[in-house]
Every structure is written in C-alpha cells, then in structure tokens.
Amino acid sequence: MHTTVGIIGGGPAGLLLARLLHNAGIDSVVLERRDRGYVERRQRAGILEQATVDALRAAGAGERMDREGMPHDGIELRFDRRSHRIDFPALTGGRSVMVYAQTEVVKDLIALQLADGGPLLFDAEVRGVDGADTDRPSVRYVHEGREQTLTCDYVVGCDGFHGVAKGAVPESVRTTYERVYPYSWLGILAEAPPVYDELIYAHSRRGFALATMRSPSVSRLYLQVPGGTDPADWSDERIWDELDARFATDADPGWKLERGPVTGKAVLPMRSHVTEPMRYGRMFLAGDAAHIVPPTGAKGLNLAAADVIVLARALINERDAGSTELLDAYSDTCLRRVWRAEHFSYFMTTMLHTDPAQSAFETRLQLSQLDRVAASPHAAAELAENYTGLPLPG
Ligand code: APR
Ligand code: PHB
Numbered sequence: 500m501h502t503t504v505g506i507i508g509g510g511p512a513g514l515l516l517a518r519l520l521h522n523a524g525i526d527s528v529v530l531e532r533r534d535r536g537y538v539e540r541r542q543r544a545g546i547l548e549q550a551t552v553d554a555l556r557a558a559g560a561g562e563r564m565d566r567e568g569m570p571h572d573g574i575e576l577r578f579d580r581r582s583h584r585i586d587f588p589a590l591t592g593g594r595s596v597m598v599y600a601q602t603e604v605v606k607d608l609i610a611l612q613l614a615d616g617g618p619l620l621f622d623a624e625v626r627g628v629d630g631a632d633t634d635r636p637s638v639r640y641v642h643e644g645r646e647q648t649l650t651c652d653y654v655v656g657c658d659g660f661h662g663v664a665k666g667a668v669p670e671s672v673r674t675t676y677e678r679v680y681p682y683s684w685l686g687i688l689a690e691a692p693p694v695y696d697e698l699i700y701a702h703s704r705r706g707f708a709l710a711t712m713r714s715p716s717v718s719r720l721y722l723q724v725p726g727g728t729d730p731a732d733w734s735d736e737r738i739w740d741e742l743d744a745r746f747a748t749d750a751d752p753g754w755k756l757e758r759g760p761v762t763g764k765a766v767l768p769m770r771s772h773v774t775e776p777m778r779y780g781r782m783f784l785a786g787d788a789a790h791i792v793p794p795t796g797a798k799g800l801n802l803a804a805a806d807v808i809v810l811a812r813a814l815i816n817e818r819d820a821g822s823t824e825l826l827d828a829y830s831d832t833c834l835r836r837v838w839r840a841e842h843f844s845y846f847m848t849t850m851l852h853t854d855p856a857q858s859a860f861e862t863r864l865q866l867s868q869l870d871r872v873a874a875s876p877h878a879a880a881e882l883a884e885n886y887t888g889l890p891l892p893g
C-alpha cells in the first residue's frame with residue numbers, strides 16, 4: 500500500500516491531521532494500535548483554546564462541539580481560603596475557552612473520517628519507521644495478524660508519548676528535555692451536577708485540587724496525590740471529603756460539592772517533556788509524540804492541534820507551490836509555541852501544587868504569586884492570555 504501521508508496514531512493529533520489533509524484533497528492512512536472503543540473511551544482533559552475551537556469549526560468538525568460544548572469566560576482560583584476570578588474576555592481582548600472533552604473531539608473526528616475520509620485502521624500496531632531520511636519512507640505495521648508495509652511520501656508520528664516514531668530519529672540528532680514532578684493527580688468522573696459555573700483551581704496546604712465538568716450533570720474532579728498512589732486506597736467518601744477540605748474558603752464556609760456516584764477513578768503521573776527537533780528527513784512528530792505537559796492548564800490537546808494545523812498548511816503549501824519552506828520551518832515554528840506552553844504548564848503546576856519537599860518559605864512564595872495574580876490586572880492578563888492560548892502563527 501502507498502499513501503501521501505502515513506499517520507501513526509489515531510489520537511486527536513493524528514485524527515485532526517487526517518481531516519485537514521482530506522479537506523485539502525491530500526490522501527493519508529491512519530494506523531491506530533488500539534480498537535475504536537478504547538480510543539473513544541479514554542478519559543483526557545477537556546479545555547479547548549479559542550484557536551482549537553476555530554480550527555475544529557473550519558475543519559467541519561465543530562457541529563456537536565457547538566451544540567454540546569460549554570463556552571467559559573473565566574476560571575476561579577482558590578488559595579489561602581479565599582477566592583479570585585480570572586475574567587478571560589476582559590483581560591485578553593475578548594478571548595475565551597470551550598469545555599468539551601477530548602474524548603468527544605476524538606469521537607467526532609473518527610465518525611467524519613470513517614464516513615468519507617481515507618483509511619483509518621484500528622488494531623493496526625506500528626512496529627517501526629524505515630528510511631525516514633530517504634525519499635521513500637515506510638511504516639511497518641501488524642494488522643489482522645499480518646506484518647504489512649505502508650510506503651509514504653511523508654510519515655507523521657502522532658503516536659503519543661510511548662509511541663515508536665520518536666525512536667526512528669537517531670539519538671545523535673535528538674535532544675530531550677524533561678522534568679518529572681513528585682506528585683500525581685487522582686481523577687474522578689462523577690454523576691453529579693457541578694455546583695460551580697467555572698473551573699476551580701485550588702492551592703491548599705493539603706495539596707492541589709481542580710473542579711471541572713463534562714456536562715451539566717457530570718463533574719470531573721482531581722486531587723493532588725503522592726506519586727505511585729493506588730486509586731483503590733481512596734474510597735469515594737475519602738475523595739469527596741478531601742475535595743471539600745481543599746476547596747474550603749472563609750467567605751463561604753458552608754460551600755460543598757454535590758456528591759454522586761463515581762463512575763471512573765484513575766491516577767495520572769505529571770511530566771514535562773520535549774523532544775527536539777520535531778522532524779527528521781521526511782518524518783514529522785506531532786502532539787504527545789514530541790512533547791508532554793503536566794495537565795494543569797490543559798495545554799496537551801491544544802498543542803497537538805496546533806502542531807497538525809501548522810503541518811497540514813506546510814504539506815498543502817508543498818503540494819500547491821512546490822516549496823518546502825514551511826515544512827523546513829515546521830519544527831522551529833511549533834517549538835516556539837511548545838516552549839511557551841511548557842513554561843505556562845510548569846508555572847501553573849508549581850504555583851498550585853505542594854511539593855512534599857517544599858519549605859514554609861516556598862509556600863509563602865506560592866501564596867505571594869497567587870496574591871499578585873489576584874491583585875494585578877497585568878499578572879492576571881499574563882495568566883489569561885496563556886490559558887486561552889496564543890493565536891496560531893501565520
Ligand atoms: N502504532 C499505532 N498507534 C499507536 C502506536 C503504535 N505503535 N503507539 C501509540 N499509538 C496510538 C495510541 O494508541 C493513541 O491512540 O497513538 C495515539 C496517540 O494519541 P494521544 O496519546 O492521545 O496523543 P495525541 O494525539 O498527540 O494527543 C495529545 O492526548 O495525552 C493527551 O493530554 C494529551 O491532550 C493531549 C493529547
Ligand atoms: C479537564 O476537564 O479534565 C481538565 C480541565 C482543566 C485542566 C485539566 C483537566 O487544567
């Protein structure tokens with residue numbers, strides 16, 4: 500089999516890239532290791548930046564998002580037992596975000612691709628990329644028990660943090676940057692209406708907590724827990740009690756979350772990671788395959804979308820104008836945005852979490868930083884601009 504663009508991985512990066520290329524008349528094949536049900540059920544974050552919302556609409560994938568997604572104009576910060584709202588449109592000249600779960604974006608993109616797009620193969624595990632630095636790269640994969648080869652004009656590794664594409668970049672040309680945090684998130688999904696209109700990010704002496712949502716009747720909540728925590732150690736009641744304790748404020752001491760059946764519970768590690776460059780020969784890396792951010796700030800999906808928007812434009816330009824200029828600039832263009840999001844995610848994470856080794860001095864610094872965000876429109880605007888996301892280049 501031959502295709503113009505061989506895409507490894509059917510997460511948001513691979514699926515959006517396939518859709519953008521299809522819309523431009525460029526053929527692709529998506530190879531996804533897992534089955535459709537697994538990919539559609541995988542719980543991930545749920546905040547779309549303005550640029551991601553615009554791109555999904557422009558790609559014809561925004562219909563259900565516009566019906567069911569929840570536009571949000573701000574977030575609440577709780578710290579030192581008080582509360583402060585960040586007003587996005589007022590601080591950014593009108594930008595906001597959309598609460599719409601990554602799993603829903605993935606379902607929408609899969610349905611479109613299966614309806615009229617190029618091949619999207621599930622249960623197709625890629626074993627390796629050959630000849631990435633030649634004119635005819637190829638992808639080895641196993642599907643229906645047989646090892647097969649897909650030859651391509653270009654290969655794109657959208658295969659996430661544990662994927663194989665990165666491994667096709669020789670170590671001599673690859674640099675990685677990494678930070679692992681000494682805590683994790685325990686995330687739950689609950690059949691309980693959110694009693695808050697906007698997301699709440701809480702700093703407390705007991706650790707970080709986040710209240711977010713999936714719909715008017717489903718809450719999504721996170722607690723900072725020690726790395727290596729077994730979710731079985733946390734009963735539902737213990738989770739609800741701990742969430743209430745971390746969100747408590749003096750102004751509204753009776754404030755409590757509405758409780759309901761917990762339908763999912765998982766522990767997520769926290770990591771920052773960047774692999775440079777994001778290109779080797781005719782192979783490109785996009786999304787989590789090239790970079791990971793800790794989830795505080797919800798940048799992962801948005802970075803993945805930005806990468807493939809930049810890449811699709813470059814591939815279209817190469818076809819239409821015969822110029823590789825944008826493809827040659829791909830890695831640098833993306834990395835500028837990636838490092839901004841890496842910094843912002845690190846800033847949000849370290850400002851809001853309690854490191855087990857943290858001194859009382861460092862806690863005072865965190866509270867001073869939060870107080871500054873609450874007191875200064877300049878400091879708040881810096882947070883709001885990054886949270887709602889920078890405009891895409893070009
Ligand atoms: N062969 C085929 N598919 C693979 C292989 C392989 N060898 N290895 C991994 N995959 C698939 C995974 O099963 C997954 O569906 O690649 C996909 C990668 O998807 P994601 O991990 O969702 O990564 P990405 O599309 O870059 O989206 C980034 O996902 O991890 C979150 O928070 C992150 O929101 C961000 C987003
Ligand atoms: C989520 O809705 O799951 C979510 C929202 C914001 C974050 C992280 C996760 O910062």
